[in-house]
Amino acid sequence: MNLGRGPVEGDAFGQALLARQEGKVGDIVSERDDGLVELDPFDYFSPPHGPVWDWVVARAGHRILDIGAGAGRAALALQAMGRQVLALDVSPGAVEVCRRGGVASTFLGTVLDLAATGPVPFDSFIAINSLSIVFSPTQAVGFHDALRAIGHPDSPLVGTILDPYRTDAPVHLAYQEANRAAGRMAGEVRWRVRFQRLADPWHSILWACPEELAEIAGWAGWRLVETTPTADARYGALLRPEPT
Ligand SMILES: C[S@@+](CC[C@H](N)C(=O)[O-])C[C@H]1O[C@@H](n2cnc3c(N)ncnc32)[C@H](O)[C@@H]1O
Numbered sequence: 001m002n003l004g005r006g007p008v009e010g011d012a013f014g015q016a017l018l019a020r021q022e023g024k025v026g027d028i029v030s031e032r033d034d035g036l037v038e039l040d041p042f043d044y045f046s047p048p049h050g051p052v053w054d055w056v057v058a059r060a061g062h063r064i065l066d067i068g069a070g071a072g073r074a075a076l077a078l079q080a081m082g083r084q085v086l087a088l089d090v091s092p093g094a095v096e097v098c099r100r101g102g103v104a105s106t107f108l109g110t111v112l113d114l115a116a117t118g119p120v121p122f123d124s125f126i127a128i129n130s131l132s133i134v135f136s137p138t139q140a141v142g143f144h145d146a147l148r149a150i151g152h153p154d155s156p157l158v159g160t161i162l163d164p165y166r167t168d169a170p171v172h173l174a175y176q177e178a179n180r181a182a183g184r185m186a187g188e189v190r191w192r193v194r195f196q197r198l199a200d201p202w203h204s205i206l207w208a209c210p211e212e213l214a215e216i217a218g219w220a221g222w223r224l225v226e227t228t229p230t231a232d233a234r235y236g237a238l239l240r241p242e243p244t
Helices: 012-021 051-059 073-080 092-101 111-115 143-150 170-181 210-219
Strands: 029-032 037-039 063-067 084-089 106-108 124-127 157-162 188-195 203-206 222-229 234-241
Touching: 012 092, 012 188, 051 073, 051 157, 051 222, 051 234, 063 073, 063 111, 073 084, 084 092, 084 111, 092 106, 111 143, 210 222, 210 234
Parallel strands: 063 084, 063 124, 084 106, 124 157
Antiparallel strands: 029 037, 029 188, 157 234, 188 203, 222 234
């Protein structure tokens, strides 16, 4: 055990989810690399509902890969509808929470790890609040080839993502400006989760408006075919693979 100063690197996000599932205090604190610290207001356990969720469900197929499943709320809802869902996450704690919560099929690892096991192809991929991971500049290498390898030629990718420009908070606008000045996309966010003494490794995600998403997705071999707004700054996006 590290009894020194400073946080201990580990599965902060997963341990926070486990604590919440056990009814303990599981506040998820996010830390951005400009020093901004915030309490994550997202409810990882409530079943998804509402027009955007219905929109996702109508576009997801029967055999679904849930990328970045978190506590498994989307996987559980789809499973209850009779769909076949594999909940994938890199956080051991999150995958454990999925299992304990009743998700029948889970995978601990990345999409690349899954592709290496040669799974039965998926009809669709969902990334609820996780498209920012799928299109993260640091995760792109091999990610989209792996998705192609485990899908059918027309398997869509459906998910939600935050439009970073729908804010007027000076702290976020300044972060975007600093990104641009450093040659990065405005919506690239380097952050980590903190829980008690634990800290996830620092990693980058990408928030993008529909025009940016269309462009980045195009580089990765996807076509943005449809978007739908949500009540907040997020939006739903449906992407289809470009023919190879
Ligand atoms: C914002 S949470 C979304 C959770 C869930 N989809 C929901 O809507 O409640 C993002 C999830 O992606 C996972 N994640 C981060 N990087 C990942 C990667 N490279 N592959 C798979 N999952 C990843 C995190 O552990 C976390 O559970």
